[in-house]
Amino acid sequence: QKEVEQNSGPLSVPEGAIASLNCTYSDRGSQSFFWYRQYSGKSPELIMFIYSNGDKEDGRFTAQLNKASQYVSLLIRDSQPSDSATYLCAVRNNDMRFGAGTRLTVKP
Amino acid sequence: EAGVAQSPRYKIIEKRQSVAFWCNPISGHATLYWYQQILGQGPKLLIQFQNNGVVDDSQLPKDRFSAERLKGVDSTLKIQPAKLEDSAVYLCASSFPPLGTEAFFGQGTRLTVV
Numbered sequence: 001q002k003e004v005e006q007n008s009g010p011l012s013v014p015e016g017a018i019a020s021l022n023c024t025y026s027d028r029g030s031q032s033f034f035w036y037r038q039y040s041g042k043s044p045e046l047i048m049f050i051y052s053n054g055d056k057e058d059g060r061f062t063a064q065l066n067k068a069s070q071y072v073s074l075l076i077r078d079s080q081p082s083d084s085a086t087y088l089c090a091v092r093n094n095d096m097r098f099g100a101g102t103r104l105t106v107k108p
Numbered sequence: 109e110a111g112v113a114q115s116p117r118y119k120i121i122e123k124r125q126s127v128a129f130w131c132n133p134i135s136g137h138a139t140l141y142w143y144q145q146i147l148g149q150g151p152k153l154l155i156q157f158q159n160n161g162v163v164d165d166s167q168l169p170k171d172r173f174s175a176e177r178l179k180g181v182d183s184t185l186k187i188q189p190a191k192l193e194d195s196a197v198y199l200c201a202s203s204f205p206p207l208g209t210e211a212f213f214g215q216g217t218r219l220t221v222v
Binding site: 004006034043044045046049088090094095096097098099100101 | 212214
């Protein structure tokens with residue numbers, strides 16, 4: 001069974017802080033990794049993707065991948081109330097599977 | 109560029125009735141996914157098509173769910189007969205050829221079974 005595990009939260013951080021979201025996966029053949037954001041009642045939208053071990057930065061967001069540990073994370077710097085949403089980790093081999101999501105609340 | 113189109117947006121049916129959902133992917137996207145998202149959970153992959161062939165349907169309840177993508181473009185997902193536990197949002201997504209970039213999602217169909 002291909003599993004993608006996330007801490008369901010909720011995770012609460014103050015405005016301006018760093019939010020750290022974590023994800024582990026079971027399929028060692030996984031080749032690409034995605035972070036989606038989903039606002040309540042809306043569809044998921046892509047924040048970042050990462051294919052190689054290490055860090056990838058895009059604005060306030062940094063994705064980190066460690067294939068040996070089967071671990072991927074997302075850091076959100078200078079968190080804003082508008083970042084409050086559920087963050088979904090997705091892992092792709094031949095198919096694309098999602099974790100349960102972590103609910104993030106950024107308090108003003 | 110037009111996004112992934114889904115219809116209907118909302119559907120309410122009684123248990124044991126049948127229902128069908130339609131999806132039109134982004135032009136040129138060979139891969140099409142159907143996900144089921146129950147409230148408070150992550151999207152669960154039901155079926156993945158590559159053109160008109162099935163790549164993965166291991167989590168599709170085949171006794172009641174069926175899906176097709178006859179011409180490698182549009183797709184329909186059917187439930188017959190529906191159960192209360194089928195109440196969820198059904199999301200269609202599409203992407204470029206295998207192992208390409210991210211999946212783009214449609215707005216989803218919210219199904220309520222009463």
